Amino acid sequence: MLAGPNGAGKSTLIETIAQGIPYTGSILWQDQDIHTLKPSQLARMIGVLSQRNNVSYAYSVEEVVGLGRYAHRAGLFSGKDDEGKGQVEKALEMTGLTDLRHASMLTLSGGETQRVFLAQVFAQNPQVLILDEPANHLDLKYQQHIFSLIRQWLQEPGRAVLSVVHDLSLARKYGTHAILMDHGKCISQGEISEVMTPDNLQQVYGMDVYEWMREMLSQWQEC
């Protein structure tokens, strides 16, 4: 989990890894500088789910999910993608979109749209999934649903997720490791319990976060 206050540089870090903004230095993946990779090679390794997603024109859900297979058939003459159809079907099934496969993207709700883009990333079948506030702008039901889908996706060995979250409760519930950032710097990294200590959180957020969380939780305990 990648956590920190607004302006800490979380989204910037994610965009840098996704090669969306120029940077100095190098980003290594299994000792290889990812800057030397072609976009399609990078996409086969890393999948990104952005905060806000939308589609121009009335593409169907299946067509948008199918776009996730682009990197697997990229090339001047568009190589063959034998696994493609199977991966798309699996992604649609995992995200509960099989019945909506022929629906127009323009008619979906925000939660459904986010699910489609999650299915697209699943169809892409990367090794690492980068999520930029995946539950942002979604109601509680969809938040829970999205994270449980990601947890399900993680069950296959050799996969990892790096997710930006504002909600520290979500980070603690679903994350195993964390990076705590502030003003573009890494303050702490490691297992969640070692990173999200009261002192670290006080330093980064400038407030007693544990006290704040207890106060919020007590609102529900009174009911």
Added chain:
Amino acid sequence: MLSRLLRFYEVTMQDKRQLKREQFTPVTYLLLTVALFFTMVLCICIGSVRISFSDTVTAVWNAVWKLPIPENIAKNIILNVRLPRVLCVVLAGGALSICGAAMQGLLRNPLADGSTMGVSSGAALGAMIAIATGFTLPGFSFGGSMILAMVFAFGSLILILSLSYALDRSLSTGSIILIGVIFTMFISAIISLIITFASDHTRSLSFWTMGSFSGVNYDQVKILCAALVLCGAILFRFSPELNAFAIGEDNARHIGVNVKRVKLIILITVSVLIGVCVSIAGTVSFVGLIMPHIARMLVGPNHKRLLPASLFSGAIFLLLADLAARTLLSPVELPIGVVTSLVGAVAFVIIFYKTRKVRS
């Protein structure tokens, strides 16, 4: 055809969740090819001199197979006047339409096309400068205007996109169209200035602003054909990438598209094709704007289907527009750009209204 279109649109709007997409099968291609063929023959038959369907088919068939053509057939009119014109119109209509489809896909802007974005005006300015200054290539009388038209088309596109980006970093529909309209007005002023000072060439220059296929020859047909085959093949090859742009440039990059390279290739290809069309026929507005929308309503937004459908629909539309231009006020010939603008402006408003209604 129109009632089928309207029925399809109504059904689609009623049952929004499930797309009822028409199948674009080989049979559909065949039907469209037959429709195009018949429209072409119709356009050759109708004019200030009426020629029968059988005479037209006989003349063309015999000319292709180098057989003698009967004396009673007006072969000069068919083979030297109408046939090259019809072929140019088909090729230009198809070319402008697929350029519009590609630009609408690349920029995620349903109102993008050569005319709304000032690209056609820029190309016309380039061609006009070539004619006014006498810039030509050796052995290729209209090569100079063609080269400058392509260069100015590309330059206009880059300038408009850069200005739009400076104004509004999200490159919204509104800002691109606004900059495009302002740019078109600016270019029109420059063109008027050139026409004013180039009095010897006034008649030949003024057609660039209104569009005309009058007097086209087979050399121009060959060049337009070559440009359409080459550029059309490139645009079709990039259908998956054009589809990917529908989810935004960032997401397209995330799924593996080399966004900068693809954008550059498509913009250059579109500029070349629009430049060639404008250098031959002047500014023909709204074809690239309207016909991709018609095609999208029939076959959906997937560019693998959309580009061929746009090609056919653009060709048929421009053929009918040229027929109207030649015959409505016969013997006076209207500039084809006037006909497409009259029809296109109304269609533009309807599409704009429907687009906003669907999105809201």
